[in-house]
């Protein structure tokens with residue numbers, strides 16, 4: 001199934017999308033209760049919001065060996081976790097604002113997992129049952145500030161630095177399917193810059209969920225970003241970015257200045 005979050009006259013609402021892209025409004029987040037209110041809106045003239053409003057966005061760095069290498073880093077022996085603040089989330093088709101403090105902002109495309117139920121200290125085997133669905137995530141990074149600060153909060157935490165969406169899809173087998181993998185791609189102005197596969201992850205999705213859940217409780221609606229393949233590069237004002245993951249709907253956004 002496919003879910004969106006849309007702006008309505010009474011505030012943000014979750015919705016189930018049917019095959020005609022009509023949004024059927026839900027009474028609650030779909031991971032809580034799948035109850036439709038009976039109201040339906042055509043998606044074409046509806047403001048799309050990021051598909052979830054999480055309590056946290058928990059991320060892993062250097063989870064594709066070739067990407068760790070391109071930045072001159074070792075592949076970590078254990079997942080390297082960091083957080084992006086919820087205030088960094090950008091609605092689909094929005095504008096990433098380049099901060100004045102940075103001269104080098106880069107794109108990172110990542111598979112985003114949406115947590116479906118509270119999750120603490122689960123095994124990799126149990127992990128799949130805690131995941132509600134998948135969407136596209138951007139881990140936009142001020143690379144110069146990341147190097148200067150050593151830790152990542154500022155470099156990856158600016159407003160608009162977490163484009164997310166457009167929809168949550170629940171029918172991907174990525175977590176449990178070790179064989180086929182999902183393609184993970186990012187293009188800038190129509191030129192393919194990043195192209196990887198979840199097969200090339202150092203720590204697979206189930207291992208990551210388990211590892212993360214041993215560090216902190218994952219709440220329903222939390223977003224987990226799972227690392228980026230090689231090919232990261234700079235973004236400038238006016239760039240058009242498209243992130244495409246497996247069979248998910250593509251996430252597009254533009255780059256601008258304040």
Ligand code: ZN
Pocket residue numbers: 059060061108110139227228
């Ligand atoms: Zn990243």
